[in-house]
Amino acid sequence: MPEADATQTSQCFQLKGANVSLTALELHFFEEDAFEETLRDKIRQAPGFFRDIPLVVSLEKYEGPTAELDFFKLIGICRRHNIHVVAVRGGDEDQRRLARNAALALLPATAQREPRAPEPAEEAVEEAAPTTPDPAPTAAGPAPAAARLITQPVRSGQQVYAPEGDLIILAPVQAGAEVLAAGNIHVYGPLRGRALAGVHGLSEARVFCQSLEAELVSIAGHYKISEDLQEQGWKQAVQLQLKDDLLVVTPLDK
Amino acid sequence: MAKIIVVTSGKGGVGKTTTSASISTGLARRGFKTVVIDFDVGLRNLDLIMNCERRVVYDFVNVIQGEASLNQALIKDKRVETLYILPASQTREKEALTQEGVERVLNELAETFDYIVCDSPAGIEHGAQMALYYADEAIVVTNPEVSSVRDSDRILGILQSKSRRSEMGLDPVKEHLLLTRYNPDRVDRGEMLSVGDVEEILAIPLLGVIPESQIVLNASNQGMPVILENDSDAGQAYEDAVGRLLGEEREHRFLTAAKKGFFSRMFKG
Numbered sequence A: 001m002p003e004a005d006a007t008q009t010s011q012c013f014q015l016k017g018a019n020v021s022l023t024a025l026e027l028h029f030f031e032e033d034a035f036e037e038t039l040r041d042k043i044r045q046a047p048g049f050f051r052d053i054p055l056v057v058s059l060e061k062y063e064g065p066t067a068e069l070d071f072f073k074l075i076g077i078c079r080r081h082n083i084h085v086v087a088v089r090g091g092d093e094d095q096r097r098l099a100r101n102a103a104l105a106l107l108p109a110t111a112q113r114e115p116r117a118p119e120p121a122e123e124a125v126e127e128a129a130p131t132t133p134d135p136a137p138t139a140a141g142p143a144p145a146a147a148r149l150i151t152q153p154v155r156s157g158q159q160v161y162a163p164e165g166d167l168i169i170l171a172p173v174q175a176g177a178e179v180l181a182a183g184n185i186h187v188y189g190p191l192r193g194r195a196l197a198g199v200h201g202l203s204e205a206r207v208f209c210q211s212l213e214a215e216l217v218s219i220a221g222h223y224k225i226s227e228d229l230q231e232q233g234w235k236q237a238v239q240l241q242l243k244d245d246l247l248v249v250t251p252l253d254k
Numbered sequence B: 001m002a003k004i005i006v007v008t009s010g011k012g013g014v015g016k017t018t019t020s021a022s023i024s025t026g027l028a029r030r031g032f033k034t035v036v037i038d039f040d041v042g043l044r045n046l047d048l049i050m051n052c053e054r055r056v057v058y059d060f061v062n063v064i065q066g067e068a069s070l071n072q073a074l075i076k077d078k079r080v081e082t083l084y085i086l087p088a089s090q091t092r093e094k095e096a097l098t099q100e101g102v103e104r105v106l107n108e109l110a111e112t113f114d115y116i117v118c119d120s121p122a123g124i125e126h127g128a129q130m131a132l133y134y135a136d137e138a139i140v141v142t143n144p145e146v147s148s149v150r151d152s153d154r155i156l157g158i159l160q161s162k163s164r165r166s167e168m169g170l171d172p173v174k175e176h177l178l179l180t181r182y183n184p185d186r187v188d189r190g191e192m193l194s195v196g197d198v199e200e201i202l203a204i205p206l207l208g209v210i211p212e213s214q215i216v217l218n219a220s221n222q223g224m225p226v227i228l229e230n231d232s233d234a235g236q237a238y239e240d241a242v243g244r245l246l247g248e249e250r251e252h253r254f255l256t257a258a259k260k261g262f263f264s265r266m267f268k269g
Helices: A032-045 A071-080 A093-101 B016-029 B060-064 B099-110 B126-133 B146-162 B164-168 B184-188 B195-202 B214-221 B233-245 B262-267
Strands: A023-026 A053-058 A083-089 A105-107 A148-150 A159-162 A167-169 A178-181 A185-191 A194-197 A207-212 A216-219 A222-225 A238-243 A246-251 B003-008 B034-038 B083-086 B115-119 B137-142 B174-182 B206-211
Touching: A032 A071, A053 A071, A071 A083, A071 A093, A083 A093, A093 A105, A148 A159, A159 A167, A167 A178, A178 A185, A185 A194, A194 A207, A207 A216, A216 A238, A216 A246, A222 A246, B003 B016, B003 B126, B016 B034, B016 B083, B016 B115, B016 B137, B016 B174, B016 B233, B060 B099, B099 B115, B099 B126, B115 B126, B126 B146, B137 B146, B137 B195, B146 B164, B146 B174, B146 B195, B174 B195, B174 B233, B195 B206, B206 B233, B214 B233
Parallel strands: A023 A053, A053 A083, A083 A105, A148 A167, A159 A178, A167 A185, A178 A194, A185 A207, A194 A216, B003 B115, B003 B137, B034 B083, B034 B115, B137 B174, B174 B206
Antiparallel strands: A207 A238, A216 A222, A238 A246
16 A cells, blocks of 8 residues: 555565556457568557557457468567557457467456446436537546536446546445446545546546545545544545645635 | 336345235235235245244245146235235245246246235345346335445346346346435434435435334234234335335324323333
8 A cells, every 4th residue: 555655665676556557459360471561550540659669459350361360470560560469358368378478478268358247227327418528538548538427326336437538427435336437436425335436547537526435435546544534634525635645634614 | 017026135134024914914905916925935034023823834846847737825814805926835945946947837827817926035045036027117125324225236236237128138126225224313313225225326316214113023923014003103004005015105203203292102112
């Protein structure tokens, strides 16, 4: 946890939870020349974007034969263009074994993520109008887009995710519920569950709530659990933000 | 058109079956043709509380699987004219409740009944989901303690996302909070959550508060729905709840500790 930084300097390293935004390459089939040509084409469109980026190869839409899936060649082509293949996502057992032989990390297919998390009353969710168009994506990642607005309580066991922008909730977030957003999270009611803002790494993201009773609050991977939140602003209207990698709670009326 | 009411809670042992028995009896006593279905396949209890366990021949699963007709399985209550019980199977698994089967049985019941009360099993698995799937209204039975409130919150989320009404985009299931085993003395001593606390957390309308009472246990053991104990506070509280379910305005009673005199403390529990 962030607070530990100052006290435990003797440790060689520290593990931290992190959410990083990655680019996925959705592979439909693999043929050496066609692959390199397409890649070159893409890079030509946005040369700055592709320099030294980490890349995940998604096999969820792969239709070609497994035998043609030569990861060594694929990695080689990417490296020639300064792209670093770090992992594969999805794929069947054979494909994943090939990937592992090429020293790639294995990520689960997206469809397998949270298969049972109930989508809270979709019909109650209205998409807010998109914010004014941003001039250009900044270096920190794509700018947050549309906010997601929730008007019903987020109940225990439910998960609400705003993958691109802010999340605005006009009802309580109950204990055992989880709300996540790429941008800020606003809760106009008590926040009793878990709130994770800036899940793609946006460290400027903040969490606002009318009553802080949360199980956990996280901003860009830096989190505090309920026990550590009791000290300040508990059961009060507060905002939480990152200051020097430390999660800081400030009352909203001051 | 019949109204389907599910009695549910998430947590076990909070009083779902007691409530199902009393609410269905209360509705039937007012002249509505009412059937109460035990969805707790494998652990059937409702027939015990309704005192008809010795008359069970066929059950809900038999009807679903086409081994018996509804008329063969329905048990007519001996006390209230318009009340029928559809018992659960003791020997089957909850997976025997198929969605199509449940729908077919409910549709057939809806042709002749005014109210269909579904007594849900505990938990949030298949059996509980089948019990709530077709509901128009839900009575969420909660005890005034933290874990029960948490589980009720969970089941409210499932009602909002996995019921037929939510999946078809119809009006949401109408939710009612029924607080059972309420002990004002213990609330005063800070040992129990208050009505206000629970209402504040769950944020759904309060249908009733049933005081903790020895009468409830005695009535269950004798196979008598509590609501028929007209002189008891618990029985009257259930009667009030039935009234509110039908849209009547009734003041909440039994919320504060009774000032008991020495003699009443000695002779009445």
